[in-house]
Amino acid sequence: MIHDPYIVPPLPASWPYEPGRPLRPLGCRVNLDLPGFGSGWRVCTPGGQLIAGEAVPLEGAFGRGGILRVGDLVLRPYRRGGLLRHLNERTYRTHLRFAAEHAVHRGLWEAGFPTVEPLGYAWRPNGLGVEGVLFTRLAEGxxxxxxxxxxxxxxxxxxxxxxxxxxxxxxxxxxxxxxxxxxxxxxxxxxxxxxxxxxxxxxxxxxxxxxxxxxxxxxxxxxxxxxxxxxxxxxx
CATH class of the missing domain: 1.10.510 (Transferase(Phosphotransferase); domain 1)
Structure with a gap:
């Protein structure tokens, strides 16, 4: 049997959390503006929901910089860490890394695991690859x-x-x-x-x-x- 690391398996019998309702499927729109990140994005959100509003830096956030808040949404750009960031900070070969993170995150949320709500991702061409942004619901704390x-x-x-x-x-x-x-x-x-x-x-x-x-x-x-x-x- 082939093992796919991004297919969500059944929950274990010892799972302590109450599963929630499934999220809406993602709908993708092309060539959109993304607040704080410019134009030309392919945006994938539940039901193809548009993201609009004023983008401001997310206060208190850790990370590699550039994390923004638009209303109750958090927009986190993908940035490489380690020594590789000095050569290639934001370009990835394809958008599949962003899609894979969303798939795992969605599985956790629907299983009732204590995390923030996943709301999709966006990507656009950049150099010889793509760059991406992840969307989640803002959580207080x-x-x-x-x-x-x-x-x-x-x-x-x-x-x-x-x-x-x-x-x-x-x-x-x-x-x-x-x-x-x-x-x-x-x-x-x-x-x-x-x-x-x-x-x-x-x-x-x-x-x-x-x-x-x-x-x-x-x-x-x-x-x-x-x-x-x-x-x-x-x-x-």
């Missing part, structure tokens, strides 16, 4: 590194979310502290599913996630108690 204080309930919520990803076999290489959002009413939302993919059955993902998140926490200078989410420190 602060990125975890903006407020390291962590209650027992909040730490448990983050750990449960990561454990659920492991049980479902979803590996997200960009899971780090800056992609964990703390809403004011409690809980935690996990952001950014670029390059996330479903692994073969039986893959033990917890050591990978633990290593990835702890490296992020150390790099950001997190207090020791933040390690409670990986089990490397006592719960608050």
């Amino acid at each position: 602060e990125a975890w590194p903006r407020r390291w204080d962590l209650s027992r309930e909040r730490a448990t919520d983050i750990r449960q979310a990561i454990t659920s990803l492991c049980d479902w076999g979803l590996w997200s290489p960009d899971l780090n502290a800056t992609n964990i959002l703390l809403p004011p009413q409690g809980g935690a939302l996990i952001l950014d599913w670029d390059r996330a993919r479903f692994m073969l059955n039986g893959t033990d993902l917890w050591p990978r996630y633990r290593q990835r998140l702890e490296r992020s926490l150390r790099k950001l200078g997190a207090p020791t108690e933040a390690m409670a989410v990986t089990g490397s420190a006592p719960l608050p």
Whole structure:
């Protein structure tokens, strides 16, 4: 059997979240203006919804820059990290990377996983490839590194979310502290599913996630108690 890492598999029996209603299928429109990003975009949104309004920088956002807000929408341009960004910051071979992220993100949202609502993506030719922008619904809250204080309930919520990803076999290489959002009413939302993919059955993902998140926490200078989410420190 051929394994496709972007086809959403059935939920595991241990899934702790209540699945929601399916999102509307995407409709694509061509040669559109995108607020803050100029013209010539192929825009794929639920039902082909247009995006219009004033674009302003998203306050408090981590990332590689250029994240904008239009009303209750967040527009995140795709930017490369690492050393490659010095040679090619925003051009990708095809739009399939953007479509793959949306497919995984959509599967998570419809499964009731604690994340922001995915609302599509856009792409346009750039050089020898394409550049892209991801759309999500704005969610209130602060990125975890903006407020390291962590209650027992909040730490448990983050750990449960990561454990659920492991049980479902979803590996997200960009899971780090800056992609964990703390809403004011409690809980935690996990952001950014670029390059996330479903692994073969039986893959033990917890050591990978633990290593990835702890490296992020150390790099950001997190207090020791933040390690409670990986089990490397006592719960608050």
